[in-house]
Amino acid sequence: MGRSPCCEKKNGLKKGPWTPEEDQKLIDYINKHGYGNWRTLPKNAGLQRCGKSCRLRWTNYLRPDIKRGRFSFEEEETIIQLHSIMGNKWSAIAARLPGRTDNEIKNYWNTHIRKRLLKMGIDPVTHTPRLDLLDISSILSSSIYNSTYHHHHQQMNMSRLMMGDGHQQPLVNPEILKLATSLFSNQNHPNNTHDNQTEVNQYQTGYNMIGNQELQSWLPIMDQFAEFQDLMPMKTTVQDSLPSFPSNHEDDYSKSNSVLEPYYSDFASVLTTPSSSPTPLNSSSTTYINSSTCSTEDEKESYYSNNVMSTSEIADYSFDVNGFLQFQETKNHWDRVM
DNA sequence: AAAGTCTTCAACCGCCGGCGA
DNA sequence: CTCGCCGGCGGTTGAAGACTT
Structure with missing residues (x-):
């Protein structure tokens, strides 16, 4: 027996992006009463939204403890390592990253980290080299x-x-x-x-x-x-x-x-x-990036551009022995600094 | 400058498990 | 045990902005 949609069109409930006024209503209501029952909240708060939409808006955007802005290098490292162990368990990963939501981590994974791993020749599902x-x-x-x-x-x-x-x-x-x-x-x-x-x-x-x-x-x-x-x-x-x-x-x-x-x-x-x-959980293939000393965004970008090569850069270095040795030195440096 | 394409990410959807009746 | 409600989760979408041609 399927459940009826939480917000059917006939109820006249609004969908789509939230307006600042709606946000304020939700914030004011929760600050005053707590969220209690999400299904009844929108009615009490005077919102033409379904409870699910309110819950999502609150937990993913309006919650006061949400950390906004770019992910730090440490956060990114944590995500990659946790993902190599847990797979797409975004909520579990989010639980280890204070102030970050599962949705945000999932988006960041799909739009940034996944692409970067692919570029590095790492399978983003198994975390093994391809x-x-x-x-x-x-x-x-x-x-x-x-x-x-x-x-x-x-x-x-x-x-x-x-x-x-x-x-x-x-x-x-x-x-x-x-x-x-x-x-x-x-x-x-x-x-x-x-x-x-x-x-x-x-x-x-x-x-x-x-x-x-x-x-x-x-x-x-x-x-x-x-x-x-x-x-x-x-x-x-x-x-x-x-x-x-x-x-x-x-x-x-x-x-x-x-x-x-x-x-x-x-x-x-x-x-x-x-x-x-089918099995992303592969603890034997945990991926490590030896670069945790990069703290600022500039350092991070510099690290990627200097040490993590693009495919074309790899073409330049791949069988150049001098380049390889030079690169190994750089690598050893980062290993020591770590 | 305009049209087309790509990227991002907030929000939605359907499904699931826990729980109480 | 079954049913329905609810919160939560992960996959997906599509509008808007960024970028390219």
Whole structure:
């Protein structure tokens, strides 16, 4: 048996934004009598509103203990950490933030924090890194395969990464990068992956050339990258989450042409968590931002612009070793200061 | 300057659980 | 136990303002 709406149109009750006069009536009444029964309050207070609307207006806007204005950095940190534990339990989160309402926190999450996490490559539902959000595929594939790519800085670093610069060894086995490129570029198009024999063969070849041991050695780089991108050390790292690879991959390879497919699938699933995860409560993936010393808004903005990179900035730094080391120093600085 | 697009956030809606009759 | 009332919650909407073209 459904309940009738609390304020039907036929009652002539007003909806929409509150006027200052209505606000004053509500404030005056509650100051004098308390709110008591919300359903009868509007009649007693002389308001053409339903009780629910009055309650909402009071609790979300007129209450004297409401803190207005921008969220402080500490508040934002608290929201992110609590959300990583509790999920969308806005009222529970609000209970830990004096003067903030669940509605305000929910709005702030949806309009600011959520977007920022996405930009950082963090899944706002699970609080785990999602490298696909960073669009690494474009970073990698454009440098490797597009010789006319305009970003010479990035291309130079990539070529050094792959071939060395005449004085040093390649930083990463080019086959690893090729495989990574394939993985990243194809995880964005899952439908194209499993039915394409050419691509499967590509993974097989790549995996054969790299071998289990070297692929494993590449994983810490991914972990560092995931951390490096946004100064957010993850309790659950890419490496920790990786399924165990067979010690003798040649044997498996001889059995089937699609032997790599399950590993690719597992590997890809580590790198990209489904955004529609039904279980936001994941205490093992609590997100930390090492920046709690930023107190003023200026510091906060400065922190974000200096230390939390946008995707395009990551493209500049991602495989630039000097930049990486420099960035690690900055990170260590913030860790110490914290 | 104007039109179109995007962002924000106050307010609404439907649902749920607690509680008393 | 069932029913209806109520407060509370989380998802969603849409008007207004900000921004872009």
